[in-house]
Amino acid sequence: MRTWYVEDAGGGCRAFSEVLVLVSEKPREIYTALVPLTWETGQTLEEVVLELVLEMMTRAGVTREDQILVCSGNIFHDLHRYLQENHYNWSTARMEGLAHEIAEQVFFEQIVRAGFPSYIKLNSRNYREFYQMVEKWVLENKSRLKYLKDRRVRQKPIGHKYCYKANRSRPRHCSRCHKTILPFTPMVECRINNRGKKIHRYYHPACSPVQPLKNKLVTMEATLDEHPVGGVITRSNREERCALCQLPIPAGQTAFFGYHNGQLLTVHLFCLNASHTPAGA
Structure with missing residues (x-):
């Protein structure tokens, strides 16, 4: 039985491809993939990532008996579900060691090949500051705009913001019909992030403007x-x-x-x- 690590890098940056890695430390074996900046298939980011990781797993010969440790990030949610439904020996884990190092190295090599100054490096995992410098460098020159990620195809379907769940002990008001949602009855909750402020809206299931893609009810x-x-x-x-x-x-x-x-x-x-x-x- 071997242990494989699945990690990513660059997801928090508005520019350049996300890097995916599949790594075995003993024996050392490394597979990498880059998520395209855009695509026309109608797939979600999580679906594209799932396909790329499965391709790496096939090349590596990963089996259901192997242990697979996967980063817990949202980018791998479809992969988590696939591994669970197909009875792999897997769990989420905080990535350290070789997988993390390789993912960051490949992302850095990608931006340096595009012309980003190689002396500007990520320090102490201060990703926000580093990614801001990368984005600023891209936006300084129109010819570099081609390195920006297509945020349109990376947006989750609107249904991901809506969730079936049970109301708790507090009565709520439906945002559509304005009638009371009784305590401990089915409802739909919508979570919206508006300029950093989290807004919650609630609906009777029949009043929801969107069919939820999440279900905790x-x-x-x-x-x-x-x-x-x-x-x-x-x-x-x-x-x-x-x-x-x-x-x-x-x-x-x-x-x-x-x-x-x-x-x-x-x-x-x-x-x-x-x-x-x-x-x-």
Whole structure:
């Protein structure tokens, strides 16, 4: 069994290709790939990265028995899912050592080949300052604008900003119909970053202007006192009392929440007589 490391570099810079590396330290074996500055396939950045890493894994002969340590960054989210669904022996890890060194070296070699001064180097992992210098150098000359990343193709689909989830104990107002979203009922949350300020908007699922691509909502159909009750499984910010055993449900503990005749019922999961297993919305 071998251990492989998957790392990237340059993702925080608006210019030049992101560098992807697949590295084995013992025995030493190195594979690298550059993400194109743009593409016309309609793929997301994560999908392009997945294809490039899988190509490197094929060339390297990586097997499911090998250990694969992957950087936890967003750029590898599709890769994480692929490895999980295909039963690889993998986990996320903070990258140090050879993989990190190679990724940074390849990114630096890329910008130096384009003419960036080789004496300006990354110091103490101060990426923000270094990338700002690289971007400033690119913008100083129109002929260098070709090195800018295409931010349009790297933007996530709008649906990534919307997420199905269960409302918690606080009632909210729907941003579309302006009616109340009851506590512990399904909703859609939208997170927007506006000039550094995080804005949250909430919708009834039927009112959401966009079909969410993320889903953290877990629902259940339960039978309580011989009555079917639909509800959600989530955590409360405060202590609740079980409608069946009357014992407390501590704050932060996952439980069933459902409405019957307009009354909110909270039940320990182990007290439920469920007619259906939990299911995502």
